[in-house]
Amino acid sequence: MINLLNITHVFNKGQSNEVKAINGLNLEIPESEFVVLIGANGSGKSTLLNLIAGTEFPTQGKIIISGVDLTHAPNFKRSHYVARVFQNPTDGTAADLTIVENFRLAALRNQNISLKIGLNQKFEQAVKDKVATLGLGLENKIHQPIGTLSGGQRQALCLLMAVWSDLKVLLLDEPTAALDPKSAEIVIQTANQLIRDYKITTVMVTHQLKEAIQYGDRIIQMQEGKIAHDILKVKNPSIAMTDLYELFA
Amino acid sequence: MDFIISAILQGLCFSSMAIGVYLSMRIFNIPDITTDGSYTVGAAVTATLLTLNWNPFLVFPVVVLVGSLAGAMTGLIHTKLKVHPILAGILVMISLYSINLKIMGRSNIPLINSETLLDISVFKTVLLNESFWIVLVVFLIVMKFSYLLKTDFGLTMRATGNNEKMIQAIGVRTDNIKIVGLALANTLTATSGYLMTQYQRFADINMGVGIVIVGLGSVMIAEVFIVIFKVKRISIKLLMVVIGTIIFQMALAMTLMIGIDPIYLKLFTALFVLLIVSLPKFGLISFKI
Numbered sequence: 001m002i003n004l005l006n007i008t009h010v011f012n013k014g015q016s017n018e019v020k021a022i023n024g025l026n027l028e029i030p031e032s033e034f035v036v037l038i039g040a041n042g043s044g045k046s047t048l049l050n051l052i053a054g055t056e057f058p059t060q061g062k063i064i065i066s067g068v069d070l071t072h073a074p075n076f077k078r079s080h081y082v083a084r085v086f087q088n089p090t091d092g093t094a095a096d097l098t099i100v101e102n103f104r105l106a107a108l109r110n111q112n113i114s115l116k117i118g119l120n121q122k123f124e125q126a127v128k129d130k131v132a133t134l135g136l137g138l139e140n141k142i143h144q145p146i147g148t149l150s151g152g153q154r155q156a157l158c159l160l161m162a163v164w165s166d167l168k169v170l171l172l173d174e175p176t177a178a179l180d181p182k183s184a185e186i187v188i189q190t191a192n193q194l195i196r197d198y199k200i201t202t203v204m205v206t207h208q209l210k211e212a213i214q215y216g217d218r219i220i221q222m223q224e225g226k227i228a229h230d231i232l233k234v235k236n237p238s239i240a241m242t243d244l245y246e247l248f249a
Numbered sequence: 250m251d252f253i254i255s256a257i258l259q260g261l262c263f264s265s266m267a268i269g270v271y272l273s274m275r276i277f278n279i280p281d282i283t284t285d286g287s288y289t290v291g292a293a294v295t296a297t298l299l300t301l302n303w304n305p306f307l308v309f310p311v312v313v314l315v316g317s318l319a320g321a322m323t324g325l326i327h328t329k330l331k332v333h334p335i336l337a338g339i340l341v342m343i344s345l346y347s348i349n350l351k352i353m354g355r356s357n358i359p360l361i362n363s364e365t366l367l368d369i370s371v372f373k374t375v376l377l378n379e380s381f382w383i384v385l386v387v388f389l390i391v392m393k394f395s396y397l398l399k400t401d402f403g404l405t406m407r408a409t410g411n412n413e414k415m416i417q418a419i420g421v422r423t424d425n426i427k428i429v430g431l432a433l434a435n436t437l438t439a440t441s442g443y444l445m446t447q448y449q450r451f452a453d454i455n456m457g458v459g460i461v462i463v464g465l466g467s468v469m470i471a472e473v474f475i476v477i478f479k480v481k482r483i484s485i486k487l488l489m490v491v492i493g494t495i496i497f498q499m500a501l502a503m504t505l506m507i508g509i510d511p512i513y514l515k516l517f518t519a520l521f522v523l524l525i526v527s528l529p530k531f532g533l534i535s536f537k538i
Contacts, residue, residue, distance in 0.1 A: 075418060077420070080420065083418070090412075092418075093415065095412065096407075097404070101408075104401065104404055105404060105415070105416070105419055108401055113401050113405055115397070115400045115402050116400055117396075117401070118400075118401045118404075119399070
């Protein structure tokens with residue numbers, strides 16, 4: 001599904017503060033695999049996510065998603081393939097717009113935007129039904145500005161919005177880092193449920209080793225822009241948090 | 250009484266521009282001051298073509314075209330050259346001063362013998378006739394733009410001013426949305442120039458000076474109502490902008506009525522807007538500036 005071929009990404013090339021964020025990285029992620037990227041700050045995991053999302057472009061190498069070379073396609077050109085949930089829920093929603101309006105925007109991800117009113121009764125009902133599956137009681141608040149909700153509620157809605165229309169790859173950028181423990185639990189469980197239900201290929205960056213072990217199919221630890229360890233859960237079913245912690249030493 | 254009626258009609262003429270300001274400043278979050286120039290370019294084109302005996306219905310599309318060009322130019326400078334929108338607007342506004350002078354050929358064009366839109370006879374009295382046309386144009390604008398803002402395209406426009414990153418992530422080129430949005434806003438402004446020129450029967454090269462402040466003040470009065478009445482529907486919000494513009498013109502008419510020298514009109518306009526923007530500071534009402 002995702003093929004990263006010999007990726008190198010350099011910041012401030014040729015200047016005294018040159019940084020090799022990614023250094024000759026190769027990675028193949030098969031369909032419907034849930035990959036978790038872990039690693040110390042500055043190890044390159046966020047950069048890798050940005051490269052897949054298309055907000056940054058690699059200095060060298062190729063990015064192939066679903067057989068299509070998207071190495072140099074900017075983010076708005078790969079939105080048919082890739083949806084992203086940001087660390088901060090305010091980044092993934094338009095605060096002054098209502099819940100249902102935000103969902104309408106999410107539904108436009110794979111469509112041409114026209115001068116038609118797409119936000120009709122039928123659409124509202126569909127949003128209500130979907131939102132009800134979260135079990136957060138938000139289905140009665142769909143005409144409320146999304147900015148009035150808590151961070152956890154917004155993040156759960158962001159996940160639902162991301163999977164609203166067809167997607168090939170879901171990118172989760174520390175989706176629970178800005179949340180309290182209880183909201184974080186709800187959000188990660190919602191994410192896992194959606195990923196399994198829709199069989200979505202997922203790449204998640206996280207610092208929560210517990211999340212990585214509990215939900216990921218494959219844990220990749222990065223170090224200095226390279227893959228240091230690549231652990232498949234099926235082959236290491238008994239892996240524990242202490243084992244991962246050791247890797248950081 | 251005449252004073253009040255003419256304030257209402259003037260307010261209606263300005264309301265198209267105020268909706269334009271609402272669109273750029275509130276919906277897009279782009280402080281666009283091309284307004285001063287695009288208002289005058291609408292007026293200049295209208296006066297010049299009417300003296301050439303053009304049909305007022307044919308003048309209108311030309312006004313729309315020049316207004317949208319002015320806005321698109323500001324949008325292009327802002328998005329493609331990464332110039333701050335205020336500077337982009339000032340640059341286009343200043344260029345338009347020369348262009349407007351070129352269009353008009355002189356600094357003032359009176360419309361004494363030309364037939365304007367407001368002269369096209371529907372009702373018997375002049376006042377009723379003028380009011381009919383002005384109200385009709387404003388009504389159509391409010392209808393059209395409330396529909397537009399409810400469409401998928403309109404939703405994208407509203408969200409662009411709210412969270413640009415999110416809109417890019419759903420596959421929209423926000424640069425294009427901004428250019429189209431500024432073009433629309435300045436088309437509305439030029440339409441005000443079109444109406445006002447025909448209402449006051451002249452165009453003047455300086456008639457646009459400070460007009461953006463009139464628009465801003467009107468939008469803020471509207472927002473006070475939007476907050477107080479908790480308005481949610483977009484069509485009612487636009488209607489509030491129209492009412493805000495009329496109230497603003499009434500307030501200015503009052504200052505003249507109590508005998509203040511017209512020389513101070515712009516000063517009072519500025520002071521009035523200052524008063525409104527300072528309301529939240531005094532804890533009287535809260536809205537974003």
